[in-house]
Amino acid sequence: MTAAWRIARRELRGGLAGFWIFLSCLMLGVGAIAAVGTVRAAIETGLSRQGAVLLGGDAALRLTYRFATDPERAWIEDRAARVSEIVDFRSMAVTGDDRALTQVKGVDANWPLTGEAQFDPPMTVAQVLAGRDGLPGAAMDPLLIQRMGLSVGDRFRLGVQDFVLMAALTREPDALGGSFGLGPRTLVATAGLANAGLLSPGTLFETSYRVLLRPGDSLDRLRADALVRFEGAGMRWRDSRRGAPGVEVFVDRLGSFLVLVGLAGLATGGVGVSSAVRSYLDTKTPVIATLKTLGAEGRTIFAVYFAQIGALTLLGVALGLALGALLPLAAAPLLQARLPIPVEFTLYPAPLVEAAIYGILTALIFTLLPLARVEGVRAAALFRGIGTDAHARPRRRYMAALLLAVMALIGTAAVMASVPRLALSVAAGVVLALGALWLAARGLRALARRLSRHPALRGRSALRLAVGAVGNPQEGAVAVVLSLGLGLTVLATVGQIDVNLRRAIAAELPQQAPSFFFIDIQPDQLPGLLDRLNGDPGVSQVDTAPSLRGIITAINDIPARDWGDHWVLRGDRGVSHAAAPPEGAALTAGQWWPADYAGPPLISFGAEEAAELGLSLGDRITVNILGRDITGTVANFRQVDFRSGGIGFVMIFDGATLQSAPQTHIATVHSDPAVEAQLLRDISDSYPNITPIRVRDVAERVAEAMGALASGTSLAALAVLATGFVVLIGAAAAGERVRVFEAAVLKTLGAARGTVLASFALRSALMGAAAGLVAVVVAALAAWAILTQVMELDYRFAPGSALAVIAGGIIATMAAGLAFALRPLSARPARVLRAQE
Secondary structure, three states: OOHHHHHHHHHHOOOOOOOHHHHHHHHHHHHHHHHHHHHHHHHHHHHHHOHHHHHOOOEEEEEEOOOOOHHHHHHHHHOOOEEEEEEEEEEEEEEOOEEEEEEEEEEOOOOOOOOOOEEEOOOOHHHHHHOEOOEOEEEEOHHHHHHHOOOOOOEEEEOOEEEEEEEEEEEOOOHHHOOOOOOOEEEEEHHHHOOOOOOOOOOOOEEEEEEEOOOOOOHHHHHHHHHHHOOOOOOEEEEHHHOOHHHHHHHHHHHHHHHHHHHHHHHHHHHHHHHHHHHHHHHOHHHHHHHHHOOOOHHHHHHHHHHHHHHHHHHHHHHHHHHHHHHHHHOHHHHHHHOOOOOOOOOOHHHHHHHHHHHHHHHHHHHHHHHHHHHOOOHHHHHOOOOHHHOOOOOHHHHHHHHHHHHHHHHHHHHHOOOHHHHHHHHHHHHHHHHHHHHHHHHHHHHHHHHHOOHHHOOOHHHHHHHHHHOOHHHOHHHHHHHHHHHHHHHHHHHHHHHHHHHHHHHHHHHHOOOEEEEEEOHHHHHHHHHHHHOOOOEEEEEEEEEEEEEEEEEOOEEHHHHOOOHHHOOOEEEEEEOOOOOOOOEEEEOOOOOOOOOOOEEEEEHHHHHHHOOOOOOEEEEEEOOEEEEEEEEEEEOOOHHHOOOOOOEEEEOOOOOOOOOEEEEEEEEOHHHHHHHHHHHHHHOOOOEEEEHHHHHHHHHHHHHHHHHHHHHHHHHHHHHHHHHHHHHHHHOHHHHHHHHHHHHHOOOOHHHHHHHHHHHHHHHHHHHHHHHHHHHHHHHHHHHHHHOOOOOOOOHHHHHHHHHHHHHHHHHHHHHOOHHHHHOOHHHHHHHOO
16 A cells, blocks of 8 residues: 555545535536436337337338238238238318318238237227228327317218227327327228228328248348348338337437536536635645655655545545436336336446546546646745645646546547537537636636726725625636536527527418428319419418429439438438429529420439538439339439428429329418418318318427427536536635635624625625626527527527526525625624634
8 A cells, every 4th residue: 555545545534524515516417427328228228128019010111102012912921920001191180170180090900010009998909990880990199189179989081081089099009110290190990091082192101011020030031031022112121129210319319418418517517626626625735735844745745635536536426326327216107107118227337337437537637737736836835825726837747637538538428429529519519618618707807806996886895895806716706607607508508599499480480481281182183272272362372393202222323221321311202393493493503404305314403412412413313203213313403491391302303204103292382371271171171182281280399399308408407507506505615714704804894794795795696697698608609500500590699598597697606605604794703803813
């Protein structure tokens, strides 16, 4: 056992007095990261183990716009133990004058292959689908039943087919494995849709053939056989190993983001850790002086206190890991009941190891410099009462170690995050925010020193004392602004982004977006529909386009899966054809084809998407449409603005190539809100197969989703603030002795208790306002960058959110400061001053 460790162990026997802020900051930061990681691991494990239930089978073969042909269906049945055919599409449920958008799922007698569907009142799937009184049966999402005012036994219409509501669908086992739906679910038998007029050639629907493997078969072998059998047929494969990939990606990325926000909280706690170490070393001035006098080398003293801080770091990290592991387990019953996905809570080592690494590296970063400065201090200076703040600059080896620790922390975050760019961006944002807050704190101190001597403050004793105290290094303005400001910056950034997104969705989108989307318009219905719409004085604009769905299978004869992972290459995309350029289309390269062009297929491609895919004019793109591969040459690039909410296709073929393909049309309608209800009724009654989608309803759903994300992120930001508040309390507690002496001197000079209290309150308010103001400025810049550069939206400063953040900063600092004002106010001046002799 070395001499340094023996000395360190003896000093630790004195207890943990003075280290509760150190331990609290580490425990909260590490605990938050461990808890988020544990919940994410629990969800991912649940999704993995319940993949077959979520998908509805061991594997699913999906087709767009069509059912499997008889030979294809026979091939599937020949290689599976059981098969279930599912058809999924959007439609309007109609009852009387009430209409509501719904996501319809048509099933067969084998559904569900895995899991169990639950209904209210309880009954089997067969009983639900059997119906009554000669009508096919159906089950609806309870939300849809409530929205339409239906009761069990009531009738409603899908297309031209009447159904009877048999039950509420309370549990759909494969809900997460299906397609994204804009409306609540309606469950019917596929056979019951035969006369509904909703599955005509060209209409937008998707079929999925869920299969259970035969004993001894494997997913890899079945997948390989299916890719060969359905080559060029537009089949998409999914299996139970990733039963709900969209949910998995969302959970993984949201979890990574929240872990990074937790890391920002840990950085906030690092400010408290650094302050605690500095304060502790100041109290150890006699010990350090004695060791120096007895001949101890600087590196020995560094080793003594490094060992102490290291041991306390391990204790704080262990407490945080216990907190982060036990909290999710304690909340497991509540989370399992509230989350719509399977969750399996247990102790997961990986997130705990990740949190421990973050905690240890953060503690090292924020304690290394205070420890390093002790090595260069002379014993004479310490005996004169000069604390560790006046030390020489640390040696190069410590600066190099600090740089390596920072790089290790950022590198670990990038490696462990699902999106390394996000981790690097958050790390850069935290570093820039801390830098801006540090500069602001130093500037605040310098400004306070100047203002305290300004003639305008003469006669305002409380304010002048408060301003002068803020300029005093011992008041801890830097620690207060850093710790509180970082949490406020995260909260303010979320607030600015949330307000702007809500405004864009609720106010700006309806101004430029159409009132309705009409889909599944049959070609022979288009003239009559246009006559009805154009003849309505409340309709200001109608745009239409042919619509098909296609899957990009190859680019320049290279399979799409090998080309990249761009969103255009994932799943099916909308495809159209036109002889003339769409109105307002802006070509960025190439030329549009002649109106009477009838040669080999040509394609107009979105310019931004083409740049991201690395496409050039003349490239060949193979698109599978209705099971047929069509290879076209890129003739031009054009701007596609999806933000307007209008018709926008990434790919438009020439006017002749797809002219004879089974297809439908889509239409966008701009109308006066006063005529929307009547327009909806007339179109639904005259054309039951056409599905109208109100853009306002979609915008509201998007706003709800964004609100939920903002709320979750705000909760994470509040965790950062909680750590910052602990740091504030520590700073206030550390300054209590100085305030006791200050209050005694002021009382001796004739200051009233009210003046002293006002001085304490004002200095806290000034530091809180400064932290809030800097946080708002940094948050405004961050929100502007995210909205304009990433989301390509306009940014407007939200003053309400900013004022709330500044007010929160003032309240937090005043609460922490005044909590430790009682002892200075009640202390007797004579006793305090005698103790200083």
